[in-house]
Amino acid sequence: MKMKKTLIALSVAALAAPFAATADVAVTTSGVVQIKVGGSDADDSELTVSAGDVRWGIAAESALNSGLTGFGSLRLDIDAIAGNPISDNVLVGVKGDFGSLSMGDVGLAAGGGVKAWDTHDMSPGSEGAIKFAKTIGSLDLSVGFSPAGNDDGMGASIGYSAGNLGLGLGFGSKGDDEAVVDLGASYAMGAATVSGYFQTQDEAEVMALQLDYAASDTVGLTVAMSTKTDVETKLKLAASKDLGSSMSLSGEIVSTASDDDAVDDLMEYSIKLSQSF
Secondary structure: OOOHHHHHHHHHHHHHHHHHOOOOEEEEEEEEEEEEEEEEEOOOOOOOEEEEEEEEEEEEHHHHHHHEEEEEEEEEEOOOOOOOOEEEEEEEEEEEEEEEEEEEOOOOOOOOOOOOOOOOOEEEEEEEEEEEEEEEOEEEEEEEEEEOOOOOOOEEEEEEEEEEEEEEEEEEEEEOOEEEOOOOOEEOOOOOOEEEEEEEEOEEEEEEEEEEOOOOOOOEEEEEEEEEEEEEEEEEEEEEEEEEOEEEEEEEEEEEEEEOOOOOOOEEEEEEEEEEO
16 A cells, blocks of 8 residues: 555656746746544434545646647546546646637536535536636636537537626537536625526536525635435535635535435535645
8 A cells, every 4th residue: 555655656756847947937836735523313324434525736837939838737636535646627728818628527518606515516527628718807717628429419608797796508419418508696785695507418417506605704604405306305504614725624414305205314414624735
């Protein structure tokens, strides 16, 4: 096990070293290590210590001879304390006054940029796509497609922001699946922000609502609901405390009510300690 962890550490260092050594490339590294203690009210549930959000990412930008800006990124996700990393957000592109053109794990542009608790999100993703995006005043526009050799999909979105209000509209499809259409909105009122979105795909519908409240500079509260037609409804109550120096303590309770009478309702709870860098 020690050998595997050493190899992972050496691999990460090898990836970061060439970028850090190049003077004309701006490099940003970031990540978070989160460990949680949690359980549920299921009959066979036991208290466990496990990995929460464990992420490490690197992003780079450079000025090209053409006057455009080149950029690229990758992220490693680990879903277990002793797990192997999985790549995510692997992409490369160029941007300038024309907008941006990116390739890789860029999604299919559906979503409109406004989301609440996305536990039931049906937006089609893609690990091999090309996306064009441009901001015009208060509008954020994007369109993307994935070739038949990848996911054979396409999508488009438009987002609008004005002061405390945000609106989004998008659609996306993959292969022979029906297109997903979604509408999102958010509004900030002092220390509180309300957000929500609605999605539809064929006969399936998803709705989510979320309220975030900053009780103080260091304490945050969240109440959220997400439901999917004929599947289940989830409710979440969460709180977080900023401990300083990029460390935070949080806890949440999630209740799941299934629409299937053969599936028991479930209550899950966890306390999480996170260190960002």
